[in-house]
Amino acid sequence: MALATLAAVLASSAGLAVRAAHAERLIVSVSNQRVTVTPNYSGEELVLFGSVEKDASTPATRAEYDLVVTVSGPPADMVTRRKERRFGIWLNTDYRQFVKVPTYLALFSNRPFDAIASPDVQRRQQLGLKNVLLTQRVGLDYADVVPNDAFRSAFVRLRSERGLYREQTSAVTFLTPTLFRTGIPLPANVPIGTYGVEIKLFSAGALVTQTETSFDIVKVGFEQFVATTARQDGLVYGLVTAFMALMTGWMASIVFRKD
Secondary structure, eight states: OHHHHHHHHHHHHHHHHHHHHTSEEEEEEESOSEEEEOTTOOOEEEEEEEEEEEOTTSOTTOOOEEEEEEEEOOEEEEEEEEEEEETTEEEEEEEEEEEEEESSEEEEESSOHHHHSOHHHHHHHTOSGGGSOOOEEETTEEEOOOTTOHHHHHHHHHHHHTTSEEEETTOOEESSSSEEEEEEEEOTTOOOEEEEEEEEEEETTEEEEEEEEEEEEEEOHHHHHHHHHHHHOHHHHHHHHHHHHHHHHHHHHHHTOOO
16 A cells, blocks of 8 residues: 555656746747759858747746757768978878768757756757767767867867857847747758757756757759769769860860960
């Protein structure tokens, strides 16, 4: 009898915990679910907007909310090389391969990450570029390394200079205590593919709830034809490219020849 009572109490407590964990939920939407890249594409900015929906179990004393948005582009393998000057010329002396890392990565929040959560929570929830896992191949091993690793720092810096990695701690705006928005800037060299958007809601340094959405970036017109042909029929793509190069050279020889 005592065991049955204890089991009922534990089940009731578990039920309360589940309900408390879902006291709030996030409703989000992106201004454009499909971005088309044309020959004259020069970049654009999407808008993510949403709201925090509360229910009867939401604590009345809940502290103000914080929001972190992480946008990740399609993963790919990339290499960072180290150059050194030897005998008067620059040579590649070492390299590090990054495995299945985001080709585009952006983290936005309403205030600095240090003000949102403790360092331990930041590492666990991957808040900020320094805490995002970027798996590297080191010899026969695959692992992330310390944030100030030379190759990791160079990789993040180079991607940031191209506008493909970014971190903005004042990009999320709460229009009301529960209504928010943020912009997602996409540069002209943005990679093609599906982008995942992860939204995390914090309060008093703890994760309250999270949700996900996505959008696609696709090529259209002639660029799409070229990209599809290169991916699906490499031989045809190579022959057409060689033919176009020959024609370009022939036309240039006619235009600039000296009579």
